[in-house]
Amino acid sequence: MTMHETASTISLRDLVAQFNWERVTGDDSTLERLLETAATNRPGLELSGYFPNTASKRLAILGDKEIGYIQQEMDEVSQRRSFEFITGEDTPAIVICHGHECPLILAEIAQRKNFPIFKTPVETAHTVVNVTNFLDEKLAHSIIIHGELMRIHGVGVMITGNSGMGKSEIALELIQKGHQLVADDRIDCYRIHNQLIGRTPKMLEGFMELRGVGIINIGRMYGVGSFAHQTQIDFQIELVPFDGNEEYDRVGIEEKEYSEIMGLKILKMRIPVSGGRPMSTIIEAAVTNFLLLQEGFDSAKEFEEMVLKAIAVNKTEEENDGTVSQ
Numbered sequence: 252m253t254m255h256e257t258a259s260t261i262s263l264r265d266l267v268a269q270f271n272w273e274r275v276t277g278d279d280s281t282l283e284r285l286l287e288t289a290a291t292n293r294p295g296l297e298l299s300g301y302f303p304n305t306a307s308k309r310l311a312i313l314g315d316k317e318i319g320y321i322q323q324e325m326d327e328v329s330q331r332r333s334f335e336f337i338t339g340e341d342t343p344a345i346v347i348c349h350g351h352e353c354p355l356i357l358a359e360i361a362q363r364k365n366f367p368i369f370k371t372p373v374e375t376a377h378t379v380v381n382v383t384n385f386l387d388e389k390l391a392h393s394i395i396i397h398g399e400l401m402r403i404h405g406v407g408v409m410i411t412g413n414s415g416m417g418k419s420e421i422a423l424e425l426i427q428k429g430h431q432l433v434a435d436d437r438i439d440c441y442r443i444h445n446q447l448i449g450r451t452p453k454m455l456e457g458f459m460e461l462r463g464v465g466i467i468n469i470g471r472m473y474g475v476g477s478f479a480h481q482t483q484i485d486f487q488i489e490l491v492p493f494d495g496n497e498e499y500d501r502v503g504i505e506e507k508e509y510s511e512i513m514g515l516k517i518l519k520m521r522i523p524v525s526g527g528r529p530m531s532t533i534i535e536a537a538v539t540n541f542l543l544l545q546e547g548f549d550s551a552k553e554f555e556e557m558v559l560k561a562i563a564v565n566k567t568e569e570e571n572d573g574t575v576s577q
Contacts, residue, residue, distance in 0.1 A: 255298040260285050263344055263367060263388045266310075269385055270371065270378075272346065275353045277367030284343050284367070286310065289386035291379050292342075293317060298325065298333050307341035310382060314375030318351045328358045338366040338426045346382075348375040391441040392447075394513060400438045400482065402431040403538045407449060407482035409438060409517075410534070412490030416524055419461055421490075424531035431479045432469055440484065442513040450481035485543050486518055488534055493525035518544075 264282035267274070292309035296302075298320055313321075321330065334357045337345065344367040347353055353361075353368055361368050371378060398411035399422040410418050419435060426432055434451035435458065457470035457478040469477050487510050494518045509516040520537055524530060543549075 260287075261386065262286070265389070266382070267369065270373075270381065271512055272369035272371050273393055275347070275368040275370055276361040277344070277365055281344070281365060281367040286343050286386060286390065289383050289390050292381055293375075294333075294337055295320070297337055300329060300333060301484070302336055305336075307339075308343070310343050311337055311345045312375060312379055312382075313345060313347045313351070313493070314378075315349055316352075318347070318354070321354050321357075327356060330354065331360070334360045338364055342423070343367075344369060346371060346378060348373060348378045368542075388443050389396075391443050392513070393439050393441045396438045396440055396512075397436060398434075398438055399432070399436070400434040400451070400484065402433060402479050402482050403426055404430075404542060405485045405533065406486055406538050406541060407433070408534070408538055409449065409484050409487045410490065411487060412524070413492075414489045416492070417530070418490065421530045421534065423459065423461065425534065426469060426473055426477050428531060428535070431477060431482075432457070432459065433479050433482050440512060442515060445514045445515070447484040447512055447517065448481055449484045456480060484512075484517060486538065488537060489519060489521045490524050490530075491521050493523040493528075 262282065263284045266272075266286065267282060270458065282398055287308050288308050292305075293312050293314065293316075294305075295317065300316060300555050325333070332353075338357075338361055345357075345361075347368065347370050350370070350372040353370065358368065360366070373381070396409065396411065398409055399418045401408050401410065401422060403425060410422065412418055420434065422432060433449060435453065435455070437451055438449045439451060441450075457468060459469050461467060492555050508519045508521070510519045518541065520541075522530075522533060522537065
């Protein structure tokens with residue numbers, strides 16, 4: 252499975268457009284500032300005059316408590332000292348929540364420095380959650396994996412394997428059976444909120460490449476429900492060439508195999524490919540079995556237990572027969 256790592260960035264302009272904040276200070280050039288972390292900073296310690304170990308490079312959020320403290324507890328000297336520090340180069344911007352007005356001294360210092368300050372009527376807690384979730388997704392590091400990503404029975408299934416294994420053809424068969432395509436050939440994987448999320452570049456959504464046919468528009472051919480924009484990746488199926496000399500796990504009682512992607516483990520199954528095998532049907536069966544595993548039903552273990560019980564019964568009957576004979 253080939254992986255290529257990529258990095259994501261987002262500008263202040265994207266953030267302002269997303270939440271429709273009102274600009275108080277800073278010109279258009281300040282909107283090009285880049286954000287490096289999804290975390291935010293409510294600068295209580297900085298307002299109190301304590302600057303060591305400050306949370307630099309984070310968006311600063313001023314809410315009811317911070318504005319109340321500024322108005323009731325801080326004189327002009329302490330405000331100037333704290334505001335000079337908070338509006339330093341490491342801080343991307345300041346957002347004032349709950350409809351509060353920007354303190355005059357803060358506005359004066361920000362205008363002199365051409366530092367961006369914004370206002371929003373949204374409550375502080377909601378602003379923090381919304382901004383963190385948005386940035387967490389946009390700033391998530393990603394890797395590119397070559398393969399097919401499908402939603403099968405509601406499960407995000409990544410189908411990988413060497414070139415020429417027929418992954419796209421199998422994906423097309425699954426689409427014809429009513430399942431959804433997420434990505435063909437290129438899967439962009441992100442770790443968001445401890446989940447592995449897969450998608451494809453916007454311009455490739457709903458398209459697939461078939462050798463000998465070319466690019467086809469899945470959405471137009473099979474309807475808008477035939478593809479999805481993204482999915483959580485739950486299960487990996489690796490297609491391998493069938494080898495008559497290889498001993499495959501026919502029962503499924505061997506130890507489960509997992510892939511580790513961006514620090515997260517997902518269940519992995521190797522399925523041999525040979526001419527005449529109905530691969531789309533086999534993959535559907537594998538996904539159904541995966542769903543049973545998630546519900547606590549392990550078909551292989553169930554079969555193993557039945558075999559062991561049958562052996563125990565036979566052994567008991569043999570022992571009883573031996574006792575009777577004596």
